[in-house]
Every structure is written in structure tokens, then in C-alpha cells.
Amino acid sequence: MNFVAFVNGIVMMFFAALMGVDALLFRQTIEVFGISAVLVGLVGGLLAVASSSSFAGLHRTHTFLLTTSVWIVAAIAGAVPLYLWSLSPVDALFESMSGITTTGSTVMSGLDATPRGIIFWRAMLQAVGGVGFIVTGIALLPILKVGGMQLFRTESSDKGDKELRNATMFASVTLQIYLGLIVVCALVYAVGGMNAFDAVTHAMTTLSTGGYSGYDASFGHFESPFLQWSATVFMLLGALPFAWYVRGIYRGRFRSEQVKAMLSSLAGVISVLAMWLSITNDLNFFDALRLVAFNVVSVVTTTGYATTDYTLWGPFAVAVFFALTAVGGCTGSTAGGAKAMRWLLASRAILAQVKMIVSARLMPPA
Numbered sequence: 001m002n003f004v005a006f007v008n009g010i011v012m013m014f015f016a017a018l019m020g021v022d023a024l025l026f027r028q029t030i031e032v033f034g035i036s037a038v039l040v041g042l043v044g045g046l047l048a049v050a051s052s053s054s055f056a057g058l059h060r061t062h063t064f065l066l067t068t069s070v071w072i073v074a075a076i077a078g079a080v081p082l083y084l085w086s087l088s089p090v091d092a093l094f095e096s097m098s099g100i101t102t103t104g105s106t107v108m109s110g111l112d113a114t115p116r117g118i119i120f121w122r123a124m125l126q127a128v129g130g131v132g133f134i135v136t137g138i139a140l141l142p143i144l145k146v147g148g149m150q151l152f153r154t155e156s157s158d159k160g161d162k163e164l165r166n167a168t169m170f171a172s173v174t175l176q177i178y179l180g181l182i183v184v185c186a187l188v189y190a191v192g193g194m195n196a197f198d199a200v201t202h203a204m205t206t207l208s209t210g211g212y213s214g215y216d217a218s219f220g221h222f223e224s225p226f227l228q229w230s231a232t233v234f235m236l237l238g239a240l241p242f243a244w245y246v247r248g249i250y251r252g253r254f255r256s257e258q259v260k261a262m263l264s265s266l267a268g269v270i271s272v273l274a275m276w277l278s279i280t281n282d283l284n285f286f287d288a289l290r291l292v293a294f295n296v297v298s299v300v301t302t303t304g305y306a307t308t309d310y311t312l313w314g315p316f317a318v319a320v321f322f323a324l325t326a327v328g329g330c331t332g333s334t335a336g337g338a339k340a341m342r343w344l345l346a347s348r349a350i351l352a353q354v355k356m357i358v359s360a361r362l363m364p365p366a
Contacts, residue, residue: 012044029117099125126210211304239329
């Protein structure tokens with residue numbers, strides 16, 4: 001238990017450091033984040049020092065307890081500046097938990113006039129929640145002489161073999177890929193017309209598939225087709241398994257059944273919906289394709305961005321989107337949902353069962 005408390009203390013100190021960064025960047029909210037950094041850092045430091053005895057090892061029970069407690073502690077820490085700013089305790093915890101888990105639900109309104117420090121903090125919560133915790137765990141636990149990959153397998157449903165022998169190296173490469181994609185996404189957004197602040201914050205919430213935006217109109221605030229297509233691509237990139245990126249970079253193998261299944265299914269759904277929308281709403285096919293692709297990918301990857309109200313597209317579109325909410329991205333990605341791998345395995349199991357039943361009926365009696 002000392003180890004679990006120690007790691008949670010480290011997590012709080014990490015969040016205190018992020019609050020300090022926010023305080024330095026945005027003077028309008030420097031007091032809020034300065035006080036939050038001191039409070040959270042002090043509590044985390046005391047917790048870490050008080051529990052910094054020798055660690056006997058990380059058992060399976062500890063991994064489950066650690067995985068659960070870290071999310072809760074992180075959400076509470078992330079809620080502190082939101083509470084000190086203006087939100088009620090419940091709303092602050094809800095907003096923080098939604099950000100950390102990259103759920104994307106929000107209780108905040110009037111985002112267009114919200115201080116930039118708060119908008120940036122919400123984006124950082126989602127960026128850290130994307131893959132930050134598990135990557136940190138893989139990297140730090142071996143240093144403490146406990147198994148980092150145990151935590152990875154507890155938190156992630158990706159049961160694939162390790163692509164790199166060293167857990168710390170695996171974490172480092174994964175983090176580099178994640179941050180690299182965020183940087184590239186921000187640059188593309190900037191080229192597409194976003195200012196630097198919007199480009200960075202929306203890049204963080206795009207790759208984390210969290211969907212927090214700095215505007216009440218969500219991504220629909222940006223009417224540029226280039227930006228909408230760019231967001232569609234980067235939401236998809238965030239929904240692909242990071243082990244797949246590592247495997248492709250280090251082994252030159254980009255084959256993945258779940259990636260193939262997800263992309264081919266999305267292509268089919270988007271094509272059908274785009275044709276249907278262009279016919280029923282008298283839209284240019286390419287405009288319909290852009291609208292459908294963005295919103296379908298946003299729903300499937302559980303990002304939550306929106307550019308239009310798709311419930312106005314008719315009952316057929318509403319039914320399709322309702323079904324898509326249960327799909328999700330790939331295992332080992334930042335996306336939520338049931339995940340493509342589970343649907344792939346379930347479909348194969350059903351198909352095998354059907355074949356067995358049909359074969360049994362066709363067999364002549366003995």
C-alpha cells in the first residue's frame with residue numbers, strides 16, 4: 001500500500017508542476033493556478049515522503065488498485081484550479097474527470113469568454129489523460145524495481161507482445177509518437193488559419209480524442225473545410241493503437257487486423273451516409289462527404305467534436321449515429337468505446353457458431 005500512496009503523491013506533484021506552467025503562461029489566471037500548484041504540490045509531496053519506504057514489489061492486486069486510484073487522485077487534483085476559478089466542487093470534479101478520462105462531456109458554457117488559462121488547463125487534462133498516465137507508469141515503475149508492463153496490461157486491453165524489450169524505451173517511444181502527432185497536428189491547424197493558442201489546445205484535444213474545445217460551437221467555430229478534414233485525419237490517428245505505430249517504426253510491419261477492420265468499416269459507413277445525405281438534402285457530394293466524415297469519425301473515436309446537428313439529417317442518419325456510438329477506436333489507442341478488436345472477435349465468434357450450427361444441420365444422420 002505504501003507504493004500505491006507513493007505513486008499517487010508523485011502524480012499530484014506532477015499536476016502541481018503543470019499548474020505552475022499554466023500560471024507562468026497566462027497572467028489572467030496566475031493566482032488561481034499558483035495557489036493550486038502550491039496546495040496540490042504540498043499534499044502530494046507530503047504523501048510521497050510519508051510513504052517512501054522500501055517497495056517489496058508490484059502484485060496484480062496493487063496494479064488494479066493503482067490504476068483506479070491514480071485516475072481518481074488525478075481528477076481531484078485537476079479539479080482544484082477549476083474550483084478556485086469559479087466552478088462548484090461537483091462541477092469542477094465533473095469537468096476534471098471528464099477531461100482526464102477524455103470523455104469530453106462538459107458543464108461549462110460561455111467558453112468563448114472563458115480565460116485562456118482555464119481553456120488551456122482543460123486541454124492539458126485531456127492531453128495527459130490520453131496516454132500520459134500509462135506511459136509514465138511504464139517508464140517509472142521499472143526504475144522503482146517493479147514491473148511497468150504489468151500496469152500497461154492492467155490499464156489497456158491490448159494483449160500484444162511488447163514491441164521493445166525495455167519498458168522504459170517502449171514508454172519513451174510511445175510518448176514521442178504521441179507528442180509528435182500533437183505537434184504536427186498543431187502545425188497543420190496553424191497553416192489552416194487557427195491562431196497559435198487555438199492550434200495547440202485543439203491539437204491536444206484532437207489526438208487525445210477528448211473533444212474539449214475553447215468555443216461553445218465546438219469545432220464548428222472553424223468553418224474551414226481544410227481544418228475539418230485535418231481534424232478528421234488526426235482524430236483517426238489518435239484512434240489507432242500506439243503499439244501499431246511502434247511496430248511499424250521499429251519492425252516495418254504496419255499490418256493490423258483491427259486497424260484494417262476499423263478503417264474499412266468507417267469507409268463504408270461514411271460513403272453510404274454521404275450519398276444518402278447528398279440526395280436527401282440536395283447537397284454537393286463532397287460537402288456531404290466532409291460533413292459526414294468529420295462527424296462519423298468524431299463519434300466513432302469518441303472525440304465528441306461537432307460541426308453540425310446531425311439529428312437534422314433524418315431518422316436514418318440518427319439511427320446510424322446511435323449505432324456508431326458503441327463502436328469505439330482501436331485497443332491501445334486514446335479512443336474510448338467498446339473498441340474495434342472486441343467487435344472483430346465477437347463477429348468471428350458469432351460466424352464460427354453459425355457455421356457450426358449450419359454444418360450440424362447439413363450433416364446426414366448416422
